Amino acid sequence: MTLDHISSTQAHDLKSGYAQCVAVSGHARTVYVSGQIPVGSDGTVPNTFVEQAEQAWANVEAQLKAAGLGMNNIVRHTTYLSDRKHRAENSAV
Numbered sequence: 789m790t791l792d793h794i795s796s797t798q799a800h801d802l803k804s805g806y807a808q809c810v811a812v813s814g815h816a817r818t819v820y821v822s823g824q825i826p827v828g829s830d831g832t833v834p835n836t837f838v839e840q841a842e843q844a845w846a847n848v849e850a851q852l853k854a855a856g857l858g859m860n861n862i863v864r865h866t867t868y869l870s871d872r873k874h875r876a877e878n879s880a881v
Contacts, residue, residue, distance in 0.1 A: 789812060789813070789814040790812070790813045790814065791810055791811070791812055792810065792811040792812075792813065793807040793809070793810055794807070794808075794809040794810065794811060794819075794851065794854050794855050795807070795808060795809065795851075795854065796808075796809070796847075796850040796851045796853065796854035797829065797854075798829055798846075798847075798850035798853070798854070799824065799829055799846075799847035799850040799851055800825065800827035800828060800829055800831065800847065801829075808821065808822060808823050808824065808851055809821045809822075809851040809852075809854065809855055811855050819852070819855045819857060819861075821848055821851045821852060821855075824844050824845075824847040824848045824851065825844060825847070826839075826840030826841065826843040826844045826847075827843070827847075828843055829850075837874050837877050837878075838877050838880070838881060841874075841877065841878050841881040842881055845881060848862075848865075
């Protein structure tokens, strides 16, 4: 098994010491993407919740692209919200 730490230049660099995207190769290839927050590659945070959700998903897409994959390759995702009142808006994104 081989671990390949991937970091897209199209998403914000967290500089936190963990890999935002890891590809696991061996018998089959699996890619794990984590920690995608609503911060653009230029360090800006959008104002509205919907814009922030869109930015977080853009960061997920950038990490997948850096791994040679796309959104259609997502098998499972988990989204953590700061407040349940954003559930409907988040689902719309």
